[in-house]
Amino acid sequence: MAHPVDTLSLVADIGGTNTRVALADGRTILPETIRRYSNAEFPGLETVIRQYVKDENGVDPKAACVAVAGPVRDGKATMTNLDWTIDKPTLARATQAENVAILNDLQAQGHAIGYIDDANVPIVLDGAKGNEHAAKLVIGVGTGFNCAPVFETEAGRLVTPSEAGHANLPIRTDAELRLCNFVSNAHGFPAVEDVLSGRGLERVYMWLGQEDGTPVEKSAAEIMTACADGSDPRAIAAAQQFTRILGTVAGNLSLIHLPFGGVYLSGGVARAFKPYLDQFGFDTAFRDKGRFAGFMSNFTVHVIEDDYAALTGCAAHLVSHFG
CATH class of the missing domain: 3.40.367.20 (Hexokinase; domain 1)
Structure with a gap:
């Protein structure tokens, strides 16, 4: 099915083994557009994205954001467990999107908080309830380990990276x-x-x-x-x-x-x-x-039991920064 031009956002979650890519309408991930690619079959992210664009009938997104399992500095990401280097010019070239962003994968999870169904975020240790402006903390335990604090500021949500x-x-x-x-x-x-x-x-x-x-x-x-x-x-x-x-x-x-x-x-x-x-x-x-x-x-x-939370976080980040 053809997609409208410059309307949807392209989001991706790049892990050490697989990359998941999807389209989003605002903060909402379109489930039927989620595709998974084995990183071993591609030399880098650009070829993955180009394959996805082809698989989605040449979609032309208005914005793109990827979450990577590794540190991001000055718009450039180096994967911790994958020999790929990712930067904004590469992402813009592959997607033809007007606005692009690169997040650490835990940053993306932080941006997803509040936009995930409560049923997919069960409580495992009860404690005092904080107000809506209270800081939050995402701790990732998977192929690696990391954390990202989440701050609600007057200028919007700030999710800071770490290692x-x-x-x-x-x-x-x-x-x-x-x-x-x-x-x-x-x-x-x-x-x-x-x-x-x-x-x-x-x-x-x-x-x-x-x-x-x-x-x-x-x-x-x-x-x-x-x-x-x-x-x-x-x-x-x-x-x-x-x-x-x-x-x-x-x-x-x-x-x-x-x-x-x-x-x-x-x-x-x-x-x-x-x-x-x-x-x-x-x-x-x-x-x-x-x-x-x-x-x-x-x-x-x-x-967080939503397997696509990082994709939602990428979409939320694009909405908050680019509208």
């Missing part, structure tokens, strides 16, 4: 110190992302095997399946360790950013862990802050 996944992993116990030493063997530095990510869960499982003297590898998907059916006590132990560290890190980030408007966990791994957060002690670890333990009840924690 929080590459900060030091916190250490509370002797066991966590041994885990830090284990994961630091990969890069010489124990980063948060080395544990709180899909591959991080695999490292926790491997570490527990080394602790027992019987190291065995399992994929993150296999670990979660074994955790669900109770067939592997080590998988359950790995998930418990992961959950406690996630609670600690999320609590630390909440104290730094004071998101009285809510904490929002996003990403595939966060969604996979949703059924286990309460069972494995996320709340205890989140609030384990000594004399500030009571203060931690100010923060409500949600999980």
Whole structure:
């Protein structure tokens, strides 16, 4: 079906493995236009976008915005887990759009808050309700780890980027110190992302095997399946360790950013862990802050279950900046 010229926006969510592209009418994603492309089949984003434009009957969008899993600086993005470099001139050339924008993927998630169906943003840890101007915090747990604070200002919503996944992993116990030493063997530095990510869960499982003297590898998907059916006590132990560290890190980030408007966990791994957060002690670890333990009840924690939230956030960003 042909699309009207200079009416819709083109939005894309670029992950380490796949890129999802869609058209948006204002802040509304058009579900029938969502397409997924395997990054391994393309040399860069420009060829992906050109393929999408062709697949959508030569659509000519009025604006375009992409969310990337990596840092963005001066309109240029470098992917953390993909050998692509993305800039505004490339995006404008590929889409022929008059206005273009590039966001970090967590920034896009932040712009989506408030435009996602409440049913897709369930509460997993209840806390005090903040006012509409209160800061929020998106924490992404998936292929990597990152966070983005969300501020409501008189000039509009501001979502600031970070690379929080590459900060030091916190250490509370002797066991966590041994885990830090284990994961630091990969890069010489124990980063948060080395544990709180899909591959991080695999490292926790491997570490527990080394602790027992019987190291065995399992994929993150296999670990979660074994955790669900109770067939592997080590998988359950790995998930418990992961959950406690996630609670600690999320609590630390909440104290730094004071998101009285809510904490929002996003990403595939966060969604996979949703059924286990309460069972494995996320709340205890989140609030384990000594004399500030009571203060931690100010923060409500949600999980974003909308798989297309980053696309919605790109569309919302374009509306707020370009109309």
